[in-house]
Amino acid sequence: MNSAATSAIPTRTRIDACPGALQTHPAADGGLARVRVSGGSLRAGQLRALAAAARELGNGSLELTSRGNVQLRGLAVGTETELGDRLAAAGLLPSATHERVRNVLASGLSGRTAGGHVDVRPWAAALDAGLCADASLAGLPGRYLATLDDGRGDVAGLGGDVGLLALSPTSVALLLAGRDSGLRVDPAGAVVLALAATRAFLAERDAQGTGAWRLAELTDGREQVTARLSGQRGHCGRPVGVPAPPVNGPVGALPQLDGRTALAALVPLGVLSAAQAELLAGLAPEVELTPWRTVVVPDLTEDTVDDAAVDLHRSGMVFDEASPWRLVTTCAGRPGCAKSLADVRADAAAAVVGGTLPAGGARQHWVGCERGCGRPHGAAVDVVATPAGYRIGRD
Numbered sequence: 001m002n003s004a005a006t007s008a009i010p011t012r013t014r015i016d017a018c019p020g021a022l023q024t025h026p027a028a029d030g031g032l033a034r035v036r037v038s039g040g041s042l043r044a045g046q047l048r049a050l051a052a053a054a055r056e057l058g059n060g061s062l063e064l065t066s067r068g069n070v071q072l073r074g075l076a077v078g079t080e081t082e083l084g085d086r087l088a089a090a091g092l093l094p095s096a097t098h099e100r101v102r103n104v105l106a107s108g109l110s111g112r113t114a115g116g117h118v119d120v121r122p123w124a125a126a127l128d129a130g131l132c133a134d135a136s137l138a139g140l141p142g143r144y145l146a147t148l149d150d151g152r153g154d155v156a157g158l159g160g161d162v163g164l165l166a167l168s169p170t171s172v173a174l175l176l177a178g179r180d181s182g183l184r185v186d187p188a189g190a191v192v193l194a195l196a197a198t199r200a201f202l203a204e205r206d207a208q209g210t211g212a213w214r215l216a217e218l219t220d221g222r223e224q225v226t227a228r229l230s231g232q233r234g235h236c237g238r239p240v241g242v243p244a245p246p247v248n249g250p251v252g253a254l255p256q257l258d259g260r261t262a263l264a265a266l267v268p269l270g271v272l273s274a275a276q277a278e279l280l281a282g283l284a285p286e287v288e289l290t291p292w293r294t295v296v297v298p299d300l301t302e303d304t305v306d307d308a309a310v311d312l313h314r315s316g317m318v319f320d321e322a323s324p325w326r327l328v329t330t331c332a333g334r335p336g337c338a339k340s341l342a343d344v345r346a347d348a349a350a351a352v353v354g355g356t357l358p359a360g361g362a363r364q365h366w367v368g369c370e371r372g373c374g375r376p377h378g379a380a381v382d383v384v385a386t387p388a389g390y391r392i393g394r395d
């Protein structure tokens with residue numbers, strides 16, 4: 001049951017200004033476009049298209065988000081149409097009407113490395129296609145999130161409105177608002193059930209007469225959506241706990257089931273330069289973006305993996321599990337956010353490079369004001385810009 005505090009949020013009055021690729025946000029440093037990368041998989045040509053757009057229309061960098069999406073910043077007024085045309089040509093805009101709701105997080109390396117029960121890559125493609133094919137689902141909030149976890153427990157706990165968690169090669173749990181609904185389905189029917197749950201969320205939202213952005217904001221949302229699914233495909237099972245997500249994704253060389261290697265690299269502070277994106281695009285036909293601001297280059301052969309690692313490391317990406325870069329996240333800060341009192345990215349980077357991270361090097365999130373945007377799961381300390389300098393806050 002949702003708390004009274006949650007259900008008391010005056011959601012009806014809120015405007016869903018979640019940015020998209022077409023509905024850009026006017027940030028302090030220019031237009032901000034968020035490009036959904038459903039399932040986290042980007043083909044090399046798409047990465048090149050994003051790099052070119054960042055270089056020619058934006059500030060020259062791509063921001064990786066905690067939902068595995070990509071943002072372009074510093075877009076000049078009037079470039080929205082050209083950006084949309086470029087993204088559509090690259091296959092990054094399969095539906096102009098649904099572009100903001102294609103938020104699908106899938107287990108990284110699913111089907112490639114050990115740890116999962118099923119390969120969720122086909123689920124990601126099918127769910128994305130199913131979302132885009134249903135005109136009514138264009139009405140989902142831009143904050144809607146679906147998680148597809150192959151059983152390794154990396155994304156199930158990231159708070160999806162609707163989620164699938166493989167419990168075995170033959171059984172999948174439907175998650176609602178990040179918890180087990182008790183509904184079970186076989187892998188072949190899992191996407192159909194997830195789409196039905198998504199429609200039920202929208203229907204319940206309409207029935208409650210609210211503009212809720214998340215299923216968790218609805219009164220008894222999980223129970224009401226589960227009830228709406230009675231008679232749908234699936235059966236009931238004993239509820240299971242949802243695994244807590246890891247604080248960081250893996251980095252380094254990861255052995256694949258087929259004998260090849262995947263390289264996972266952290267992108268410091270989630271800012272990927274156009275040059276780095278082009279470098280990645282030259283290494284493999286596709287790469288995977290993760291919620292931990294890492295990029296995975298899969299399917300490398302033994303004779304290519306070392307050179308790839310050297311090139312990526314030289315470009316500034318991080319493979320060291322003990323690197324202080326893995327301890328630090330930031331909000332946008334200056335110059336992107338008008339509310340910010342500091343260039344938190346520059347200050348955090350200087351602290352990492354200078355070995356002067358505060359709070360004894362605890363896992364920390366730097367923000368430009370008290371609003372504290374983007375605090376990730378697992379941050380122990382907030383480093384908050386104030387008029388008097390940075391303040392360290394703890395949980």
Ligand code: SF4
Nearest residue numbers: 331337340368369373
């Ligand atoms: S925490 Fe403050 S400075 Fe940072 S993005 Fe949010 S509003 Fe802007």
